[in-house]
Amino acid sequence: MGFSQLKIPKLCEFCEKPFEAKTVSTRFCSKYCSEKQGRRQKQLDKEVKEKQSLLEKKSNRIAEIQTRPYISVSEAVILYGISKDTIHRLIKNGKIPAHNFGHRLTRVSKFDLELLFTPADKFVKAQKEENRDFEVGNCYTISEISEKYKANPSTVSNVIKKNKIPTKQVGSFVYVPKRYIDEIFDPK
Template identity: 60%
Template sequence: MGFSKLKIPRVCEQCSKPFEAKTVMTRFCTLSCNNKALKEKKKLEKEKVEKDTLLQKYKNKIAEVQNREFISVAEATVMFGLSKDTVHRYIKRGIITGTNLGSRLTRVKRSDLENLFSAVEMPEEEEIIIEKPNFEVGNCYTISEISSKFYADPGTVTNLIKRNKIPTKKVGSFVYVPKNLIDKIFDGK
């Protein structure tokens, strides 16, 4: 393949540095970046092959473990993603059933572990009905009225309104707040 006189701006796929490529097919800035990328590719392929062979090797054992009622602590850690200490702690607390058959021969009931990870039904919360604010003349307080009625500092009242996200309406220099919402807060409801 011939070289062109064009300089094609590219970014190296290995080191992410910009460089000028001489061909359209160039992916790496230097030979060392090319070699590093090749080594990484081979390493990933090797790991994938090892993983597949390991899975094929233990496929029957995995199927056997999934059919047994009692499994070892090590098998439980692999199957359920728990640490050995957690499994032993659950046995001591009585959360799961465990049987000690001798030194390092603790067996746990698989169904107990499966029940730990079953779906938990959450009680449905009641829908909160949000009242629309009523900003009519007789149904609102001003900040100064609230502070004089409930003996609170105007800054405290303002912070309370912001914290509870109470809607306000500003008319001129007055800020109006619905009476029903303020009364609920100061009544402790």
């Protein structure tokens, strides 16, 4: 078995130093750079997942808060994106009427806050659209996709990951919105 005599000049994607690659698909100058890039990518993926889960938690909380007429100071912070100090200062100056029901039980009228600030409702709208995608008639399972388009289930999963299509797992079933799958597998 012969070895390749190719010497392709490339730049390492991690350390950005020039090196001579023996294959066209080589991306790193050494195993060390490859492992470091892998660790960096795992860390970035972990940070993205943490931010996404935090956003989901906050959007659920915002949807719950928006139904009540009186909210606490900490809930006003979440809903309007302003600091506690600002709310307390507005209460102290009399610009926002508040009711104190005990230690750390200050409640303010959402109506009065809406006159001063606009609510951060973009998170709620995004969540409502996402929930609409996962309604009963709007989803496929992985097996349904593979049967309909005669593709291997692992191929379907790879396409979903590659295109970053949102999924929802219920029990052992993974649901994918039909509109994304139809755009990819059956473009018209």
